[in-house]
Each structure stands twice: as structure tokens, then as C-alpha cells.
Amino acid sequence: MTPTQGIHTIDTGFVRPRFDAAYLVVENGRGAFIDCGTFFAVPRLLDALAEAGLAPEQVDWLILTHVHLDHAGGAGELITHLPNAKAVVHPRGARHLIDPAQLWAGATAVYGEEVMEKTYGHLRPIPAERVVQAPEGHVVGLQGRPLRCLDTPGHARHHLCVYDEQSRSCFTGDTFGLSYREFDAARGPFALPTSTPVQFEPEALHDSIRRLVALEPEIMYVTHFGGVGDVVRLAKGLHEQINAMASLAHAVRGEPKDKRHEWLKWALTDLYAERLAAHGWKGSRDELLQILGMDIELNAQGLEVWLDRGG
Incomplete structure (x- = not known):
């Protein structure tokens, strides 16, 4: 976990190495997690926090790009270890953090209870007073470092991306696709879109990618997996x-x-x-x-x- 501009990439351990990332942004002794992986990733995130020199009470925010379980399944558990943090989520996703029963039931109907518990652990609700809804343009302040939330549907209607002007980077969840390090070649990284059910919308995804590229970021931090440059070519x-x-x-x-x-x-x-x-x-x-x-x-x-x- 080598930080760049105070940004730490954390392998959550989901599925296989270098498959699922969470991020920790550190600024002047305070921290913000962006995505968190599943329930089973929480010890890894706390270890990463300690490695970065922060205590749990120094984390102010857990920003979730969307509530799919590989991104946010561990949110309720992680928040219990971060006494001063609030969870930031798209307004369409807030109810699933406060009461994750419907989210769990929907996934269980597809995969079954045994697979869900083995793969994702369990979902803990987050008290409503600790959930912040982030509509388009909402700014999360981290010690004077603005993290701007952008409404970016296409993969999911409740998807947001985070633009960090200080590092000229975007945290893109699944909006900027998947970019596995196994596919890196001489010309750099490779990316492919993700049309995971149930809210894939091609035109909305095109628009969201264009919005991100228009910010002229130097790095896209994708959840699957890590930071990638050469943004215009990948887009x-x-x-x-x-x-x-x-x-x-x-x-x-x-x-x-x-x-x-x-x-x-x-x-x-x-x-x-x-x-x-x-x-x-x-x-x-x-x-x-x-x-x-x-x-x-x-x-x-x-x-x-x-x-x-x-x-």
C-alpha cells in the first residue's frame, strides 16, 4: 500500500488478489475511506488505517460509490469501528444502508443464504443520523481538501463518483469499468465496461464517462482494480x-x-x-x-x- 497524494489503495481480499479495492484518502491527520468491500474486508481496512498512521477516531468519512455488496457490504460493520465517521451515499442508496434487509433479500434470492453468508458475511444497518445523502455536486470536506460527488448513472442509478481536485483524480467505482492488472501490456492498462444487473443503461453510462473525462483527471481509481492513467485512450x-x-x-x-x-x-x-x-x-x-x-x-x-x- 504505497500512497500517492495521500491516497492509499487497499486490497479488500474479495474473490482473488487485486480484484477489489477500497481507498483511504489522508489529509492533515484525518481520513476518508472510499468504498470498503465486504464484511470480511473490515480487518484489512483497519490494518491499512494503522499503517497510514491514523487511529479509527481520525476517520471522518466513508464514501460509497454505490451499494453493491463488493463495494459497500462491509459499510455497517466498518462504521462501528469508526466513532466519528459518517457514511456518504447517493440519495437513491441511503435507505439500503439504513435498512439493508431488502438488499440482502434480493441478493439471497439469486445466490442463496449459504453462499451469501460465506461470500459477503452479513449486512449491518447504519443509524440514519450517520448517513449523509450526496446529490450531484455535494462536497465532502476533508481538512480543506474537497471531495466532490458526481451523479454518474449507467452502471447503477444510485452510483456516484468522487473527484479529488487536489490529486486531479477520480474514484470511479464501476463507472469507468474494470481494469485488472493481469491485462496490463506494453501500451498500459486495459479497461472493459461492466453491465452488471440490474440497472445497466448504455446512454447514461456514455454520458457519465464523458463527464469524468471532461474533468481532465490524471488518474482514475477504479474498484476493480487500482489507479490507472491514460484516461482518454481508456475512455x-x-x-x-x-x-x-x-x-x-x-x-x-x-x-x-x-x-x-x-x-x-x-x-x-x-x-x-x-x-x-x-x-x-x-x-x-x-x-x-x-x-x-x-x-x-x-x-x-x-x-x-x-x-x-x-x-
């Missing part, structure tokens, strides 16, 4: 892939759902393999599936939900 690739993914979905509109799903997974794998080969990555298709298998499954599901909503 161009994301726009191209969003269009390609939407076109693939349209190609199977009206097909039976089981056939549609398997075809989309195959087609997405082809798309990413082609893009990665052009990027200069030398891995095999099997290696690609080892890294992206879960994301391809979720992206296919998300595209199907979008189609079923009339996309």
Missing part, C-alpha cells in the same frame, strides 16, 4: 465496447432466454479476446476466462435485463 475503448455490447444484445432480442444467455457469454468472450489481443495481451482464451469468467456471466445477465426492460 475511447470503453465507449466502443459499450456500443459493441449493446449491439450484441440487440442481435439476440427475441431469442429464448437460455439460448440468448449462452450466446451472449460466447460473444462477449470473443469481443474481449479480440480487444485484448489488439491491446497486446498474450494470454490464452482459457486464461481470459479464468480472469473474466464471472464478469462475463454478470455482463451477460445485465445485458439481458436491459433488453427485457426495452433496451
